[in-house]
Amino acid sequence: MSSSTSAPPRRSPADKHDARRNQLAESALKTLGEVGYARTSLREVAQNSEFSHGVVHYYFHDKLELILYSVRYYKAQCVTRYDGVVADSTSTEGLLDAFAAKLAETIREEAPMHRLWYDLRTQAMFEEPLREAVAVIDKTLEDMIWRVVSRYAELAGRAPVMASGPAYAVLDGLFQQSLLAHLSGSATALEELSVQVHALMPLLLTRD
Amino acid sequence: MSSSTSAPPRRSPADKHDARRNQLAESALKTLGEVGYARTSLREVAQNSEFSHGVVHYYFHDKLELILYSVRYYKAQCVTRYDGVVADSTSTEGLLDAFAAKLAETIREEAPMHRLWYDLRTQAMFEEPLREAVAVIDKTLEDMIWRVVSRYAELAGRAPVMASGPAYAVLDGLFQQSLLAHLSGSATALEELSVQVHALMPLLLTRD
DNA sequence: ACCTGTTCTTGACACCTGTCAAGACAAAAC
DNA sequence: GTTTTGTCTTGACAGGTGTCAAGAACAGGT
Incomplete structure (x- = not known):
């Protein structure tokens, strides 16, 4: 020593x-x-x-x-993925387009890492030793998504209708289905994800 | 022979x-x-x-x-889980309460089976032989959820704003997060799920 | 009684796994 | 040069895996 x-x-x-x-x-x-x-x-x-x-x-x-x-080593680099989207956008439409495009891009280019993450999060349902680490990472992802939603609400001049947890959950649900479809050979999965995100995001805000 | x-x-x-x-x-x-x-x-x-x-x-x-x-043997019994909810409800509030209660109940009583399903669906991202069977089951679950959403829309006198696929995806996202939280020892996960479902479902319909 | 086909147990095979110890190798310290 | 220290390889261990074959146990029909 x-x-x-x-x-x-x-x-x-x-x-x-x-x-x-x-x-x-x-x-x-x-x-x-x-x-x-x-x-x-x-x-x-x-x-x-x-x-x-x-x-x-x-x-x-x-x-x-x-x-x-x-996994921590990898996820540390991911949590800033959408920060450029948040920083560069000046309109709701621009943010929505950039966000949806980025979601599709990361599925296209980093599908193995994403399925690994879902694998790990699911294994945490079985193995207790994984849970703490998974919870920490999941929270950082939730925060990452929440920065996007908050900025989107700000640009729209409205307020989110749900907290960061459920907002992350519903977007993650769409993302996960799209990833599975993409990995299963669907050629239209990524376009559909973009459409779905465009449709969902406005629902997360109050009416004007 | x-x-x-x-x-x-x-x-x-x-x-x-x-x-x-x-x-x-x-x-x-x-x-x-x-x-x-x-x-x-x-x-x-x-x-x-x-x-x-x-x-x-x-x-x-x-x-x-x-x-x-x-898994097919099990899932064959599950797809009718919410049919009673659909059949017995006569108002949007009643359906929402019954649906949310049923979601929480099945997490409470059949958590191992649900985590198994998510495990299998995630493994399908890695192993091609699983994909077809997973896709079939996922579709039946999507249809099951869609029957609830359709009935809910009918009772509300409005129309859903999204197709069955994304509707299932967002609800499944909430469910999955709730399941993980519940298995991780959260005492409030199920109540939170109920609140979240009550908040989300109206967003899936057009404005009156 | 015997025979026949089905059902189930036992034991083995080849392979893969995490873990670790013993030693080879290299580079730095003296 | 020699010794020491950190790095890496090799080989082995005990255990678990899917798979399958050989035969025991049991059934029913004749």
């Missing part, structure tokens, strides 16, 4: 260590997105990296620790 | 066979609801029955066949 932390060297103390952890996290995310939570094995994670299967246990105490670290 | 089908005896031809299949399906559902799709093993299914682990392969060709048979 060194002086303060239990980190390896002194020159690049925990940086190298964290860099490897992030590297393994990305390999894990690749595997998780491909085969899902249950079928993800540490050996396949290592095989998706340049290391051997033993190294995972050197950087992570547990399989659970690896997976939670990986 | 007997005369026409490949069924076992002649007296009770396929009845005994189907009875055993249903019996095993119920044992499978118990296991699936407890530990989820991925962690369900044929040996544990058998252990939840009065038979040994080999018998599963006698009545089902595959693990997949057992699981799909079991």
